[in-house]
Amino acid sequence: MEEELEKSQPTVEITELSFTYPGIDGHPPPGSTPMIDDFSLTLFPGYRCLLVGSNGAGKTTILKIIGGKHMVDQNMVKVFGRSAFHDTALTSSGDLSYLGGEWRREVAFAGFEVPIQMDVSAEKMIFGVAGVTPQRRDELIKVLDVDLSWRMHKVSDGQRRRVQICMGLLKPFKVLLLDEITVDLDVLARADLLKFLKKECEERGATIIYATHIFDGLEDWPSHVVYVAHGKLQFVMPMSKIKEISNLSLMRTVERWLRKEREEERERRKDRKAKGLPEYEKRAEGTRVINNGWAAGRLNSTVAGQENFVLSSNRVLR
Numbered sequence: 480m481e482e483e484l485e486k487s488q489p490t491v492e493i494t495e496l497s498f499t500y501p502g503i504d505g506h507p508p509p510g511s512t513p514m515i516d517d518f519s520l521t522l523f524p525g526y527r528c529l530l531v532g533s534n535g536a537g538k539t540t541i542l543k544i545i546g547g548k549h550m551v552d553q554n555m556v557k558v559f560g561r562s563a564f565h566d567t568a569l570t571s572s573g574d575l576s577y578l579g580g581e582w583r584r585e586v587a588f589a590g591f592e593v594p595i596q597m598d599v600s601a602e603k604m605i606f607g608v609a610g611v612t613p614q615r616r617d618e619l620i621k622v623l624d625v626d627l628s629w630r631m632h633k634v635s636d637g638q639r640r641r642v643q644i645c646m647g648l649l650k651p652f653k654v655l656l657l658d659e660i661t662v663d664l665d666v667l668a669r670a671d672l673l674k675f676l677k678k679e680c681e682e683r684g685a686t687i688i689y690a691t692h693i694f695d696g697l698e699d700w701p702s703h704v705v706y707v708a709h710g711k712l713q714f715v716m717p718m719s720k721i722k723e724i725s726n727l728s729l730m731r732t733v734e735r736w737l738r739k740e741r742e743e744e745r746e747r748r749k750d751r752k753a754k755g756l757p758e759y760e761k762r763a764e765g766t767r768v769i770n771n772g773w774a775a776g777r778l779n780s781t782v783a784g785q786e787n788f789v790l791s792s793n794r795v796l797r
């Protein structure tokens with residue numbers, strides 16, 4: 480199946496991405512270690528990627544960079560051959576869509592800028608999004624089980640989130656970046672949403688990257704799992720391969736990777752301490768990135784002392 484998907488042009492191409500959060504002057508502090516380092520990844524139409532990694536691994540940062548929210552070199556991240564930061568038509572057209580943390584907090588607007596907690600109906604919010612086909616709108620209302628008469632200031636958090644997700648998916652995206660948006664959803668809403676998203680990839684060839692810590696019901700969802708640790712890509716593995724090499728559930732498998740990562744990190748810190756170095760001085764030791772392949776013993780190969788220190792020229796402008 481992976482071979483089939485790869486016959487088309489890539490949708491997302493990340494090449495040796497390096498990114499450092501800026502200091503107060505908008506530039507990376509001198510001598511700072513890149514948060515994301517030497518990260519390469521190529522995705523094709525139909526890919527449904529789960530982006531996994533421990534807290535602080537860099538998942539949100541990566542999604543935001545792909546979504547054009549942080550400026551990086553144009554050649555480092557391309558969506559349909561274009562940089563989302565430099566070519567805003569990618570997002571304004573709805574081809575590239577990012578539903579994440581900021582979106583959860585701030586993008587609470589219908590097409591006519593009505594805050595999502597105002598005394599306004601779900602219907603007004605949803606029908607306020609322009610350029611949408613009625614069929615898609617009806618389908619999403621059904622998938623998210625939205626009652627159009629809900630008043631947004633009186634509904635529960637989960638109900639409000641359902642309206643918001645419905646609005647966020649109204650335009651038929653080609654690449655969708657999801658930063659854990661399902662936390663408030665009940666089991667049914669989450670399962671139906673995941674099913675809808677899978678269909679979008681299978682029938683329309685959409686590409687989805689979904690960062691999450693909730694693995695319930697995801698066993699048969701992803702086509703690939705992307706594992707990030709310390710801002711570095713550890714591997715991209717087809718889900719079929721994961722099932723082949725691990726007889727544990729997806730959650731237990733990821734748990735094992737993260738435990739291994741933590742143990743190695745503790746070992747590294749112990750080593751540094753024993754050498755009289757500050758335990759936390761460096762976030763990660765550098766290694767090359769593996770693209771679209773399983774690298775056995777990946778974490779073990781992040782040998783201490785092989786710093787891959789790169790000064791980034793990134794700046795966050797939005």
Ligand SMILES: Nc1ncnc2c1ncn2[C@@H]1O[C@H](COP(=O)(O)OP(=O)(O)OP(=O)(O)O)[C@@H](O)[C@H]1O
Pocket residue numbers: 500501514532533534535536537538539540541
């Ligand atoms: N605006 C910022 N300025 C400076 N550092 C930041 C900023 N945002 C995030 N970071 C740092 O970048 C690192 C990666 O954060 P990021 O939010 O990408 O991780 P994550 O994998 O999404 O984590 P989580 O699973 O907790 O959501 C963290 O160490 C964090 O402290």
